[in-house]
Amino acid sequence: MTDIIEIKKKLPTQIAVLGGGSWATAIIKILSENNVKIKWWLRRKTDVDFIKKYNHNPSYLTDAPLNPRKVKAYHKMNDALNGVEYIILAVPAAFVPDALKNLNRRHFQDKRVVSAIKGMIPNENLLVTDWIEKEFGVPQTNLCVIAGPCHAEEVALEKQSYLTIASPSKACAEDFASLLNCRYLQAHAILDLYGVEYCAVIKNIIALACGITHGLGYGDNFQAVMVSNAMQEIHRFLDAVYPETKRDLHSSGYLGDLLVTAYSQFSRNRTFGNMIGRGYSVKSAQMEMNMVAEGYYAVKSIHQINERYGVEMPIIKAVYNILYEKAAPTSEIGILKDYLK
Numbered sequence: 001m002t003d004i005i006e007i008k009k010k011l012p013t014q015i016a017v018l019g020g021g022s023w024a025t026a027i028i029k030i031l032s033e034n035n036v037k038i039k040w041w042l043r044r045k046t047d048v049d050f051i052k053k054y055n056h057n058p059s060y061l062t063d064a065p066l067n068p069r070k071v072k073a074y075h076k077m078n079d080a081l082n083g084v085e086y087i088i089l090a091v092p093a094a095f096v097p098d099a100l101k102n103l104n105r106r107h108f109q110d111k112r113v114v115s116a117i118k119g120m121i122p123n124e125n126l127l128v129t130d131w132i133e134k135e136f137g138v139p140q141t142n143l144c145v146i147a148g149p150c151h152a153e154e155v156a157l158e159k160q161s162y163l164t165i166a167s168p169s170k171a172c173a174e175d176f177a178s179l180l181n182c183r184y185l186q187a188h189a190i191l192d193l194y195g196v197e198y199c200a201v202i203k204n205i206i207a208l209a210c211g212i213t214h215g216l217g218y219g220d221n222f223q224a225v226m227v228s229n230a231m232q233e234i235h236r237f238l239d240a241v242y243p244e245t246k247r248d249l250h251s252s253g254y255l256g257d258l259l260v261t262a263y264s265q266f267s268r269n270r271t272f273g274n275m276i277g278r279g280y281s282v283k284s285a286q287m288e289m290n291m292v293a294e295g296y297y298a299v300k301s302i303h304q305i306n307e308r309y310g311v312e313m314p315i316i317k318a319v320y321n322i323l324y325e326k327a328a329p330t331s332e333i334g335i336l337k338d339y340l341k
């Protein structure tokens with residue numbers, strides 16, 4: 001079993017949250033209700049002005065009220081980063097390099113960086129924490145990720161939820177997890193940063209596959225077999241790329257994360273896949289959604305990384321072929337149908 005760290009402390013602190021989507025909004029709701037002061041950076045000035053006036057996000061989780069004494073919105077990232085102890089990244093991975101292009105090492109010095117992102121930096125094919133370490137020199141001991149099965153929409157409704165905070169530093173994971181625990185949410189800390197992060201990236205691709213098969217008319221029986229096979233696929237990939245003997249893939253930070261995305265009505269990736277299965281082009285599916293399906297970008301990165309490792313990943317291959325090689329969903333899933341057991 002991966003070491004689970006007991007959470008004891010609760011620290012008053014000031015945190016910057018970068019990103020204006022659903023997950024940023026949900027995280028801000030939790031932290032601000034726990035008395036943490038939030039400096040919130042959003043890309044659009046109109047959104048910043050709206051939040052200052054009406055104290056809720058105009059575009060995502062619009063019903064979640066935000067306490068203006070705890071949450072201040074900023075349009076200039078520099079201002080949002082001033083004097084904070086933690087920086088939480090909640091911009092979809094594909095847009096991270098552009099969003100952070102004006103920052104330098106000084107902005108990250110002596111700060112802990114928490115990635116709430118479940119995606120990979122395209123082209124460089126790096127996990128977000130790897131990229132932050134490379135670009136800004138943040139030591140691994142100051143890095144952690146928020147993982148686990150948790151949709152922003154259910155946090156907004158205060159439905160009982162769980163999160164996994166992963167960092168190679170016990171103190172970093174434990175301190176940040178302690179800031180999240182509340183009436184409707186439990187966070188626990190583990191040490192397997194890269195394992196959790198890779199799993200979170202790959203499960204989005206699997207959810208896309210679930211959506212595609214649903215859109216094609218396959219039923220729950222097929223999906224259950226595909227998700228079981230997907231877990232084996234994730235296992236093989238992690239063993240090849242980042243082996244760790246203590247990892248427990250059955251725990252909620254891994255299997256739970258896959259299940260919620262594969263089955264939930266709220267899943268962006270499943271919704272996107274469903275449109276592809278029903279015959280939408282990638283462009284039209286993206287235009288239809290006001291949200292970002294990370295799996296679309298991630299499948300290219302994972303496919304390219306796996307060219308080095310040669311792990312057997314038929315589900316990833318099928319999704320890659322459909323989204324990037326213009327392969328017909330019916331024939332790709334047909335090939336998969338004969339493989340699965």
Ligand SMILES: NC(=O)C1=CN([C@@H]2O[C@H](COP(=O)(O)OP(=O)(O)OC[C@H]3O[C@@H](n4cnc5c(N)ncnc54)[C@H](O)[C@@H]3O)[C@@H](O)[C@H]2O)C=CC1
Pocket residue numbers: 019020021022023024043060090091092093095099116117118119150151152153268290291292293294
């Ligand atoms: N929504 C959720 O329940 C959860 C989301 N996450 C992760 O959180 C990260 C952020 O996703 P969500 O908050 O769900 O986003 P979302 O799908 O709710 O909203 C899309 C976000 O992308 C931003 N965006 C769109 N086009 C952009 C561009 N060209 N440049 C910069 N930003 C752009 C929008 O401003 C908005 O913040 C993702 O990595 C996602 O996987 C992780 C766990 C749960």
Ligand SMILES: O=C(CO)COP(=O)(O)O
Pocket residue numbers: 118148149150151204207257260261262264266267268269270
């Ligand atoms: O990672 C997530 C929930 O854990 C969000 O991604 P989806 O919206 O595709 O499920």
